[in-house]
Amino acid sequence: MAGVNMEDIEFRETNLDRIAKSWSLAMGYSHERIQKVHDLTDEEMRHAANEGHVVLETVCLFIHSSIKRAQFKLPCDFWSILLHEFGIVVYPSAMTEAVDLHGVNVDKTFTDCYHGHIVMLGRRRSNGPPPCPFEYLRQPPPVYKKNTSDEEGSDTDETDSGIGCEKCCDGCAQD
Numbered sequence: 001m002a003g004v005n006m007e008d009i010e011f012r013e014t015n016l017d018r019i020a021k022s023w024s025l026a027m028g029y030s031h032e033r034i035q036k037v038h039d040l041t042d043e044e045m046r047h048a049a050n051e052g053h054v055v056l057e058t059v060c061l062f063i064h065s066s067i068k069r070a071q072f073k074l075p076c077d078f079w080s081i082l083l084h085e086f087g088i089v090v091y092p093s094a095m096t097e098a099v100d101l102h103g104v105n106v107d108k109t110f111t112d113c114y115h116g117h118i119v120m121l122g123r124r125r126s127n128g129p130p131p132c133p134f135e136y137l138r139q140p141p142p143v144y145k146k147n148t149s150d151e152e153g154s155d156t157d158e159t160d161s162g163i164g165c166e167k168c169c170d171g172c173a174q175d
Contacts, residue, residue: 019072020134023062027132030057030110037109049129053111055086056120060110063094063118064101081136087122094118 031054035045048054059082066072082088094117101113111118 015072016075016134016137019066019074020132022066022072023058023132023134026061026065027054027058030054030061033057033061033105033109037105037107052086052088052120052130055130055133056088056118057109057111059088059090060114060118063090063114064099064110068095075137077137078133081133085133085136086120086130088118088120090118091116 031045031049034040034048034054034057038044038048040048067074079090082090094114097117099113099117101110102108104110104113
């Protein structure tokens with residue numbers, strides 16, 4: 001592998017592990033904060049989690065505590081995953097402008113503080129809470145095998161991605 005330094009790959013994975021652990025802590029605090037500030041019952045909290053509000057709160061907290069402070073540098077794919085899987089958009093102003101945190105944990109959440117800087121436009125519907133973005137980052141790329149010819153002019157693809165289209169998304173048009 002020319003040009004690939006294996007130490008860099010191992011370092012990235014270690015950092016990804018540290019970032020994921022920090023995300024997990026932020027997710028726990030976000031869950032508690034939403035339940036406390038909005039005085040939600042367990043059933044209401046489950047509904048809020050399923051709607052993606054805990055992930056949105058976690059993104060806001062994570063940006064504030066870890067990204068703005070340059071504790072971590074996230075892989076570029078992270079931002080794409082937030083948009084495509086969760087419908088969350090982080091505007092550049094979230095990184096550059098000061099936000100008023102007065103009242104956080106009492107009558108405001110980080111989502112309230114970052115309103116207009118970090119927004120959830122909508123997410124894919126599912127029966128449960130959205131998965132952790134780091135689950136997507138840890139997925140290995142699909143297995144690739146070279147195309148072979150069974151008959152002259154007929155190519156068959158021996159790619160085995162491990163999942164079929166019916167498993168990756170509900171809305172794909174199947175021929």
